[in-house]
Amino acid sequence: MQIEANGIGFRYENGPWLFRGVDLTIKPGEIMGITGPSGRGKTTFCRILSGFEQPVEGTITFDGKPLRKNGYHPVQLVFQHPEKAVNPRWKMEKTLTEGWKPDQELLDLLGIKQEWLGRWPNELSGGELQRFCVARALGPNTRFLVADEMTTMLDAITQAQIWHAVMEIAKQRDMGIVVVSHEAKLIQRLCHRVVELDKLSSYN
Numbered sequence: 347m348q349i350e351a352n353g354i355g356f357r358y359e360n361g362p363w364l365f366r367g368v369d370l371t372i373k374p375g376e377i378m379g380i381t382g383p384s385g386r387g388k389t390t391f392c393r394i395l396s397g398f399e400q401p402v403e404g405t406i407t408f409d410g411k412p413l414r415k416n417g418y419h420p421v422q423l424v425f426q427h428p429e430k431a432v433n434p435r436w437k438m439e440k441t442l443t444e445g446w447k448p449d450q451e452l453l454d455l456l457g458i459k460q461e462w463l464g465r466w467p468n469e470l471s472g473g474e475l476q477r478f479c480v481a482r483a484l485g486p487n488t489r490f491l492v493a494d495e496m497t498t499m500l501d502a503i504t505q506a507q508i509w510h511a512v513m514e515i516a517k518q519r520d521m522g523i524v525v526v527s528h529e530a531k532l533i534q535r536l537c538h539r540v541v542e543l544d545k546l547s548s549y550n
């Protein structure tokens with residue numbers, strides 16, 4: 347059940363091409379880093395992989411078929427700003443169980459405390475909130491996680507705890523992960539393979 351990107355090209359309206367002709371295969375269980383200079387389209391590429399943006403050129407397939415437009419998406423995105431990823435009008439328990447009901451083992455692994463469930467998002471720190479976003483993304487039908495600067499804003503301890511949890515789940519479920527980070531050490535430590543978006547693109 348791999349993700350295959352074939353000939354992916356993207357530009358915003360009449361702006362310059364961010365990338366073109368990108369071919370990339372991500373296999374189950376693979377931890378792949380994507381690097382590249384700021385503003386060259388890594389976030390945009392992550393959004394395409396996880397179905398939030400349609401490519402202008404090319405196709406993305408999952409298990410050989412186009413990604414479904416509705417229903418649970420097997421490629422889940424977690425990005426840098428958890429406060430933008432949650433509904434401010436929902437208490438954390440509702441956000442957490444929006445797509446599935448995480449078990450206690452996962453909550454413990456991510457260090458999510460029971461008392462946080464009854465709070466509003468603005469009553470949690472960024473690191474606490476991001477733990478919820480990660481738990482929400484790790485439903486049983488998630489085959490790939492796209493982590494776009496997922497722990498960039500967090501302190502070292504929270505960062506390490508979240509990555510430990512994610513890598514543990516990835517191993518248990520043979521889930522693939524795409525890691526976008528400007529922290530070279532983090533990428534080196536986590537990833538089996540690192541690609542540069544610029545080098546994949548036929549347009550530079």
Ligand SMILES: Nc1ncnc2c1ncn2[C@@H]1O[C@H](COP(=O)(O)OP(=O)(O)OP(=O)(O)O)[C@@H](O)[C@H]1O
Pocket residue numbers: 358361364382383384385386387388389390391
């Ligand atoms: N909705 C949008 N409309 C127009 N241009 C956009 C839009 N979103 C992003 N861009 C532009 O597209 C380019 C690529 O942005 P993107 O966020 O994908 O890059 P990035 O490689 O992830 O950058 P960084 O490493 O700084 O986060 C940038 O020049 C950005 O200004």
